[in-house]
Amino acid sequence: MTSGLLFACVGAGLFVMGGSGVLLLKHLLRRILAFNLMGSGAFLVLVGMAQRHGIADPVTQAMVLTGIVVAVAATALALALVRHLYRLSGKLELPEAADDD
Amino acid sequence: MKRLVVIPAALFFVLVLILALVDLAPPAFDLRPLVAENLASSGVAHPVTAVLLNYRAYDTLLEIGVLLLALMAILAVSGSPRTTSNTSLSASDPLLAMLGRIAAPVMVVVAVYLLWAGTSRPGGAFQAGAVLAALAVLLHLTGLLAGWQQPGVRLRWGLAGGFLLFLSVGALLLLVEGELLRYPPAHAGVLILLIESGLTLSLGLILAGLFLFLSHDQGGPR
Amino acid sequence: MMIDLAVWLILLPLIWASLAFMAGPGRGARLAIPALGLQLLLVLLLAGTVSESGAIGLAVGGWGAPLGIDLAADGLSVAMLLLTQVIALPLAIYARSYFQVKAPEGRYFWPLCGFLLAGLNGLYLSADLFNLYVTLELVGLAAVALVAADGGSRQLVAALRYLFATLLGSGSYLLAVALIYAAYGTVSMATLAPVITAEAPFVVWLAGGLMLVGLMIKTALFPFHFWLPPAHGGASAPVSALLSALVVKASFYLLLRLWLGPFAGLTASAGLLGWLPATLGALAIFWGSCQAIRAQRIKMLIAYSTVAQLGYLFLIFPLLTSEAALRAGIMQAFAHGLAKAAMFMAAGVLIKATGQDRVDSLAGAAQQLPLTMFAFGLAGVTLTGLPPSAGFLAKWLLIEAAIGQGAWSIAVVVLVGGLLAAGYVFRVLRQGFLLVPAIAADAPSFHPVPRTLEWMALLLAAASALLGLRGVELMELVALGGAA
Numbered sequence: 001m002t003s004g005l006l007f008a009c010v011g012a013g014l015f016v017m018g019g020s021g022v023l024l025l026k027h028l029l030r031r032i033l034a035f036n037l038m039g040s041g042a043f044l045v046l047v048g049m050a051q052r053h054g055i056a057d058p059v060t061q062a063m064v065l066t067g068i069v070v071a072v073a074a075t076a077l078a079l080a081l082v083r084h085l086y087r088l089s090g091k092l093e094l095p096e097a098a099d100d101d
Numbered sequence: 102m103k104r105l106v107v108i109p110a111a112l113f114f115v116l117v118l119i120l121a122l123v124d125l126a127p128p129a130f131d132l133r134p135l136v137a138e139n140l141a142s143s144g145v146a147h148p149v150t151a152v153l154l155n156y157r158a159y160d161t162l163l164e165i166g167v168l169l170l171a172l173m174a175i176l177a178v179s180g181s182p183r184t185t186s187n188t189s190l191s192a193s194d195p196l197l198a199m200l201g202r203i204a205a206p207v208m209v210v211v212a213v214y215l216l217w218a219g220t221s222r223p224g225g226a227f228q229a230g231a232v233l234a235a236l237a238v239l240l241h242l243t244g245l246l247a248g249w250q251q252p253g254v255r256l257r258w259g260l261a262g263g264f265l266l267f268l269s270v271g272a273l274l275l276l277v278e279g280e281l282l283r284y285p286p287a288h289a290g291v292l293i294l295l296i297e298s299g300l301t302l303s304l305g306l307i308l309a310g311l312f313l314f315l316s317h318d319q320g321g322p323r
Numbered sequence: 324m325m326i327d328l329a330v331w332l333i334l335l336p337l338i339w340a341s342l343a344f345m346a347g348p349g350r351g352a353r354l355a356i357p358a359l360g361l362q363l364l365l366v367l368l369l370a371g372t373v374s375e376s377g378a379i380g381l382a383v384g385g386w387g388a389p390l391g392i393d394l395a396a397d398g399l400s401v402a403m404l405l406l407t408q409v410i411a412l413p414l415a416i417y418a419r420s421y422f423q424v425k426a427p428e429g430r431y432f433w434p435l436c437g438f439l440l441a442g443l444n445g446l447y448l449s450a451d452l453f454n455l456y457v458t459l460e461l462v463g464l465a466a467v468a469l470v471a472a473d474g475g476s477r478q479l480v481a482a483l484r485y486l487f488a489t490l491l492g493s494g495s496y497l498l499a500v501a502l503i504y505a506a507y508g509t510v511s512m513a514t515l516a517p518v519i520t521a522e523a524p525f526v527v528w529l530a531g532g533l534m535l536v537g538l539m540i541k542t543a544l545f546p547f548h549f550w551l552p553p554a555h556g557g558a559s560a561p562v563s564a565l566l567s568a569l570v571v572k573a574s575f576y577l578l579l580r581l582w583l584g585p586f587a588g589l590t591a592s593a594g595l596l597g598w599l600p601a602t603l604g605a606l607a608i609f610w611g612s613c614q615a616i617r618a619q620r621i622k623m624l625i626a627y628s629t630v631a632q633l634g635y636l637f638l639i640f641p642l643l644t645s646e647a648a649l650r651a652g653i654m655q656a657f658a659h660g661l662a663k664a665a666m667f668m669a670a671g672v673l674i675k676a677t678g679q680d681r682v683d684s685l686a687g688a689a690q691q692l693p694l695t696m697f698a699f700g701l702a703g704v705t706l707t708g709l710p711p712s713a714g715f716l717a718k719w720l721l722i723e724a725a726i727g728q729g730a731w732s733i734a735v736v737v738l739v740g741g742l743l744a745a746g747y748v749f750r751v752l753r754q755g756f757l758l759v760p761a762i763a764a765d766a767p768s769f770h771p772v773p774r775t776l777e778w779m780a781l782l783l784a785a786a787s788a789l790l791g792l793r794g795v796e797l798m799e800l801v802a803l804g805g806a807a
Contacts, residue, residue: 001123008505009119015498016115020107022491028483035490042498049122049505059132060504062152063453066164067497069227070460073171074490076311077464080175081471081483083315088476094483121526128508129518135390159383159392163445163457166337167464170438173344174468177431178479251348261341268341272334281330283385 004052011044028082039071144289146221158282201243208236226297230304237309248316263303328369332444340437351433352419363408388511395450398801403447417779418561428473439465452500452510463489469562481553488550495537502530515585521592541574545607548630556626560671567629568664597641604637605736612743632659642724651720658713661787662705668780669699676769687759691769694777696755701784703748708741713790
């Protein structure tokens, strides 16, 4: 197993952990962290698999840079929403029932 | 209850995925030679920068759009402008403030260097912008820079200016060269540097804004 | 040369959105409306070009796939572009009078809306899997921001649910792109289409599955619909219209595009796979309609109706071997898009006029706001699928395709779904046409509403009801396919 492949397999693990976290965690900050873990996992699969035979691939590196920026943007928006929700309701969890009707 | 479904499904999926990854044959296409062959006409010497700003510059354009969008989203979410707008700077540790003052010029120099280095080595507008944003956050945390409120005209132009410059160059090239973001090889280097410089400033402001606009909304820095 | 038109469809909204942001909170309508008019003109020219000379492609930056990014416009993408611009222009005129000058929830409407439309147009034109990921995120984040804009905690909760759902969807899509790149070394759809065959490595099947699930979450297909009703029902009326009419169609389009394009080799070899989205679609029709019939608030009713109507889009997947099913799907996208935009706009007028949003409080609306109730009724005719509406044509095409392939179950679902839709549409109409004695002490008071709001709702509703008569041209356009 080359190092690139190892990174990709770890990335797969991280992605699944993060995905389960987004589904299962209650605390909103932990959910945001889980989403970031999920994204990082996908990025590791992308770069890891592309260099599984040793040589790095600039195309995937550029894609990951793009992806990181998108993830930063999404995280910032999520944090803004959570912060504002906390200010209005004092809660850091989403209510159980979806809506009253 | 949800746990009982999600966790076994996740474990099963990751196992299958890893087995499939380990088995995978080498890909049919290899872009590395293509990237290297066209590097001479791309205007930059670093392959990753060439991909970001020339081969796949359109992705980069949209990605900066996403970042600007996130900033607008934060402004839209964080509510109407507060009436209690007088932000008093918290009196901070004088040692912290002094270190902040020393770090500021050094970080500006680092940002300019990163921007310049981006053509041939790892670096570029994003990295330089990130250093500038870090500077703003640092100054904010040491009490030298207040959290931002709803942006005024100048700040709005600064935030969106880099993106609009990138867009205008793209649109101009579409009119002149007939294709979006097709840099004429002779001018590719200059155009990319122009775009990068504008972006550095705007990205610095946007990234700083993601922190400073949020930091303000509870009345002053903390 | 003509593909330039397509590129301007992406650049123009980005430009006017940035300028609107620079101009300041609440500004930008005066720039956006002419620009949207120009976009509509461009897309009509593009449709003319495509129907004359077939699908067109463009290599951004002149590099071409696989090194660069390709854009492509075929009949399917042009149809979706057309739908987007046709709805966006009246919606913008509506939004301009809806958000009074200093309305807090409209402060960043124009920039966010511009980015959303640029993302949609970019998505319909892109032929590159990774670029599609970026456009998906652009659309998703803009939509979440519009839902949350200056809302109370109920709206924020809805926005957060929406955000996590959309991020989960695009995350799955991103991992799938990574797997595709690992297997083939390219993300260009045109390059991938011939090489992905039934003998593809297992990783590619996993990638296809991830994309399918991710995009189903983003399209709010049952049972992933949990985020849609609070988000669409809780936002302000122009935003609800934008989201329900356009945004959910984008991920549906992408799923369809992938199904017929790069993954055609896989989907053709697994013939039963199409029944998965179709079964979920049928469940969505029943579940969404029943919830809509029970809903107390009018915007929740319309939002649940969206869940149901999206179900029809997924009924076409087992039938895609025939061109007719694709036409039915696109016709349904048009019918629902136009009608649902009109319905949310009409609901916005009703809420503004009565000051509340309960279905029970609509009594007397038909007397006070006849235009609006008429618009709601026309849109309802389309959703129910009565002739000559676009909804009728869509259902007709779908039933024809289903019977042609012996899929009787789909035909039955379509018929029953129409009856259920009539159930919730007539609930609103019945309440609206109740007469209220003018002298009664508790007679609801109606505030005056700008006429523009009513006329724009009526315009889109009329378009949805009359499109059935002009459907042939649209169908011819969709038939010019196959560039992917």
